[in-house]
Amino acid sequence: MHDDATRPARRGDEQPGRRLWIDAAAGVAGDMLLGALVDAGASLETIQAGVDAVIPGAVRLTQTEVERAGMRATKVDVTSLVPDPPHRHWTEIRRLLSQARLPGAATRRATAVFARIAEAEARAHGVDVEQVHFHEVGAWDSIADVVGVCVALEALGVHTITAGPVALGSGTVRAAHGEMPVPVPAVLELARGWQVRAGGQGELATPTGMALVVALAEACEPLPDLVPAAVGVGAGTRDVPERPNVVRVVVGTQTSPTERVVLLEANVDDLDPRLWPGVLAGLMSDGALDAWLTPIVMKKGRPAHTLAVLAAPDRADHLMARAFALVPTLGVRRSTLDRAALERTWRTVEVDGVPVRVKIGTRAGAIASVTPEFDDVARAARDLGEPERSVLARTIASADAAGYRVGRALE
Numbered sequence: 023m024h025d026d027a028t029r030p031a032r033r034g035d036e037q038p039g040r041r042l043w044i045d046a047a048a049g050v051a052g053d054m055l056l057g058a059l060v061d062a063g064a065s066l067e068t069i070q071a072g073v074d075a076v077i078p079g080a081v082r083l084t085q086t087e088v089e090r091a092g093m094r095a096t097k098v099d100v101t102s103l104v105p106d107p108p109h110r111h112w113t114e115i116r117r118l119l120s121q122a123r124l125p126g127a128a129t130r131r132a133t134a135v136f137a138r139i140a141e142a143e144a145r146a147h148g149v150d151v152e153q154v155h156f157h158e159v160g161a162w163d164s165i166a167d168v169v170g171v172c173v174a175l176e177a178l179g180v181h182t183i184t185a186g187p188v189a190l191g192s193g194t195v196r197a198a199h200g201e202m203p204v205p206v207p208a209v210l211e212l213a214r215g216w217q218v219r220a221g222g223q224g225e226l227a228t229p230t231g232m233a234l235v236v237a238l239a240e241a242c243e244p245l246p247d248l249v250p251a252a253v254g255v256g257a258g259t260r261d262v263p264e265r266p267n268v269v270r271v272v273v274g275t276q277t278s279p280t281e282r283v284v285l286l287e288a289n290v291d292d293l294d295p296r297l298w299p300g301v302l303a304g305l306m307s308d309g310a311l312d313a314w315l316t317p318i319v320m321k322k323g324r325p326a327h328t329l330a331v332l333a334a335p336d337r338a339d340h341l342m343a344r345a346f347a348l349v350p351t352l353g354v355r356r357s358t359l360d361r362a363a364l365e366r367t368w369r370t371v372e373v374d375g376v377p378v379r380v381k382i383g384t385r386a387g388a389i390a391s392v393t394p395e396f397d398d399v400a401r402a403a404r405d406l407g408e409p410e411r412s413v414l415a416r417t418i419a420s421a422d423a424a425g426y427r428v429g430r431a432l433e
């Protein structure tokens with residue numbers, strides 16, 4: 023059960039940093055995203071130092087300004103300085119990353135990207151993930167792209183990442199595996215659960231580019247509300263006249279400190295009503311941030327309920343599966359929302375010597391709400407032999423006397 027009193031700090035509880043939104047509507051590759059982040063202001067020198075920490079002396083990064091279908095963009099090129107083996111094991115890349123000292127979240131993020139590629143490769147080729155070896159995806163330039171992007175995110179102070187739908191392309195491509203259909207198998211595996219755009223000429227999304235998007239971005243969404251601070255345009259290798267072959271990024275600050283949450287909803291008219299309390303309790307114990315019912319009237323005048331479940335993005339898939347298991351529904355709607363949440367802390371006050379916890383919500387250090395924990399109030403009422411109503415009022419008075427009052431600073 024998720025107990026707010028003991029809940030660990032989540033990402034949304036921290037001070038908001040800068041947000042990054044990735045526009046991959048024309049496709050995405052590792053070097054394109056790296057170019058876009060350099061164009062947005064990340065220093066190539068800092069990125070080179072990060073890459074050197076993982077693969078010392080293996081590559082040199084250079085940046086040039088280019089045009090793609092009339093649009094200015096930054097192209098980052100990775101030149102290998104030493105020979106590359108024909109393939110490299112995922113376990114070796116994991117070791118290289120774990121031994122390097124990269125800033126902030128860069129090691130965690132880069133490892134997550136390669137872990138996603140490894141899972142996709144394992145599924146595409148039907149091998150165990152620990153046995154996966156990469157061909158082009160494990161080459162120096164892909165390692166440089168992934169590490170470079172993750173170091174650039176640190177340099178830009180990026181905290182939260184989201185991205186739009188990804189264009190995949192069509193046709194065929196020749197790689198170490200031979201001639202493959204586009205989207206290539208690894209890209210399609212990586213694209214599971216992400217919104218994609220079919221069509222377009224050639225290979226518009228590569229495995230490295232797709233993995234960077236799905237592993238680093240919390241959600242697929244249109245450009246979110248933010249105050250843009252920097253915009254970056256990163257060029258792909260080809261220049262085709264009808265479509266700028268670029269990835270764009272927008273770096274900005276959020277207008278209010280919010281966290282990303284997923285809302286799952288289903289209309290249900292045929293569940294035995296005695297089962298609903300168990301359904302809500304089951305979803306909460308499986309990690310829902312909240313779960314509730316709204317009475318509705320459905321088609322044909324049928325009384326029914328909308329089941330709503332609020333979930334952290336990384337729990338949403340699991341909770342959707344639980345919702346399908348717990349209620350007889352043919353579909354669950356899913357949407358992504360921004361939630362502004364007060365910072366929460368707990369204090370204990372006493373009512374006639376009986377402890378009662380009080381949940382205190384603060385905004386910018388000032389108390390914005392003071393709420394007695396009702397389970398504690400009910401227990402204290404039983405212990406004291408008093409009505410809950412009076413214990414509730416006395417708890418609020420005790421909290422007030424202790425200085426827990428709306429508008430005051432929390433000490």
Ligand SMILES: O=C([S-])c1cc(C(=O)S)c[n+]([C@@H]2O[C@H](COP(=O)(O)O)[C@@H](O)[C@H]2O)c1
Nearest residue numbers: 156157158159164197206207208228229230
């Ligand atoms: O390197 C590997 S294992 C690899 C797997 C696949 C599959 O879809 S399976 C595809 N490719 C092709 O290699 C090039 C380079 O990809 P980057 O992500 O490194 O830019 C690209 O054409 C892929 O389709 C490689």
Ligand code: NI
Nearest residue numbers: 143146199208
């Ligand atoms: Ni492959």
